Amino acid sequence: MTKPRLLIVDDDPVSRIILERILVEAGHEVVLAxxxxxxxxxxxxxxxxxxxxxxxxxxxxxxxxxxxxxxxMEGLKDIPVVFQTAMDxxxxxxxxxxxxxxxxxxxxxxxxIVLQVxxxxxxxxxxxxxxxxxxxxxxxxxxxxxxGVFRYQTLQQCLDLSTLLAKASTDPKRVIVGLSELMINxxxxxxLGITYTAKSALIETQQWTNEIERRQRLPENSSKWVTVTLxxxxxxxxxxxxxxxxxxxxxxxQEFRAERMFDTHGRGILxxxxxxxxxxxxxxxxxxxxxEIDCA
Numbered sequence: 542m543t544k545p546r547l548l549i550v551d552d553d554p555v556s557r558i559i560l561e562r563i564l565v566e567a568g569h570e571v572v573l574a575x576x577x578x579x580x581x582x583x584x585x586x587x588x589x590x591x592x593x594x595x596x597x598x599x600x601x602x603x604x605x606x607x608x609x610x611x612x613x614m615e616g617l618k619d620i621p622v623v624f625q626t627a628m629d630x631x632x633x634x635x636x637x638x639x640x641x642x643x644x645x646x647x648x649x650x651x652x653x654i655v656l657q658v659x660x661x662x663x664x665x666x667x668x669x670x671x672x673x674x675x676x677x678x679x680x681x682x683x684x685x686x687x688x689g690v691f692r693y694q695t696l697q698q699c700l701d702l703s704t705l706l707a708k709a710s711t712d713p714k715r716v717i718v719g720l721s722e723l724m725i726n727x728x729x730x731x732x733l734g735i736t737y738t739a740k741s742a743l744i745e746t747q748q749w750t751n752e753i754e755r756r757q758r759l760p761e762n763s764s765k766w767v768t769v770t771l772x773x774x775x776x777x778x779x780x781x782x783x784x785x786x787x788x789x790x791x792x793x794x795q796e797f798r799a800e801r802m803f804d805t806h807g808r809g810i811l812x813x814x815x816x817x818x819x820x821x822x823x824x825x826x827x828x829x830x831x832x833e834i835d836c837a
Contacts, residue, residue: 544570545663546589550580550607551596551625556650560594560625563652564659577602581610588616592662594646597626597637605640612641619669621662625650641815643808665808669718675704676713687773692766694732696753699724699767706771710778710834719817722809723782723830724767729753731784731828732765740806777819778834788826 547569551557554575561571572590574580576599584590593611597604604624611617623644624637634645644662646655686709693699703724707717729735733756735743743749756762770781794810814821818832 544568545591545659546570546572547659548572548574548580548583548590548593550574550577550593550599550604552576552599553596556596556625556648559650560655563650563655567656569659576600577604577607580607584611584614584617588620590620591666592621592623592644592659594623594625594659595642597624605637608637608640608642619666621666623658623662638811643811661806672700672704672717672721673714675700676707676717686771689771691769691771693724693728693769694766695757696725696728696750699728702769706769706780709771709773711836712834716817716834719809719813719821719832720780722813723780723821723832724769726809727767727782727784727786727828727830730789731786732767733757733762734786737806744806774836776835776837778836780832781829782832783829786828788828791823791827791830 545568547564549557549560549564549571551560552575557573557575561573564571572583572587574583578601580593580595581602595604595607599607602610604626608622608624611620611622621644622642623646624642625646625648626637627648637645644658646658691702691706693702700721703717703721707713707720710716729740730737733753735752735756739752740749743752765785767785768783770783772779772781791810810821813832817834819835820833821830822832823830
């Protein structure tokens with residue numbers, strides 16, 4: 542199994558040593574950069590990283606400035622960035638989130654949290670790359686579709702359908718990540734009733750997939766489906782995802798709250814809003830979401 546490769550960017554040598562020790566002992570391959578300029582030089586010749594741990598406050602180029610460069614560079618813009626910072630006020634976190642940092646470490650560093658956050662970032666990136674790989678090959682007739690109604694019941698059907706529907710877009714790589722997140726949410730939280738807290742525990746014990754399969758076998762869930770309606774016009778592409786659950790407090794997930802920044806999940810709606818769609822709206826009690834992409 543290939544070791545995850547990480548770039549640590551920090552002007553403080555003590556922080557670099559601490560992070561390097563924690564991550565190397567956990568089986569990661571680590572490259573060090575002493576400031577933002579050195580980091581961009583490293584990334585200019587080596588883009589094969591699974592995550593970048595980036596100090597927010599550095600002389601010369603700040604972490605936010607480095608992040609801005611990364612998000613404009615093809616080949617680098619998709620690598621997850623973990624912000625290291627002592628700036629943990631909600632407005633400061635919100636500023637970093639808007640710049641594209643979905644993962645956070647606060648100083649002083651805690652080894653358990655470092656590993657937890659880094660593993661989440663790497664796992665999310667691995668899942669993205671797997672979804673992108675599924676998109677390779679011909680788009681076939683999906684590029685001709687203008688309207689369709691689809692439904693799924695299992696996790697595998699969900700993943701297969703999200704890949705298929707993304708191929709109807711002119712930019713499947715953009716669509717697949719957010720679409721699969723929304724469709725998985727509809728299945729696990731909507732139809733199967735797995736709560737946010739329960740999912741955290743299931744991920745920690747590596748039982749998430751097993752629990753989804755167990756709940757799918759329950760008699761009360763045997764007739765539950767998630768329905769996806771796709772409508773494409775010259776102006777926009779519109780997905781409507783409807784589950785048969787009781788809904789959820791979707792308003793809480795329109796922004797990433799400071800108290801959830803170390804959680805192993807909960808970034809899906811933000812990723813869909815920021816990375817995949819031009820508009821995203823939950824309706825009613827939250828068991829229906831409409832996501833749109835402008836085509837014109």
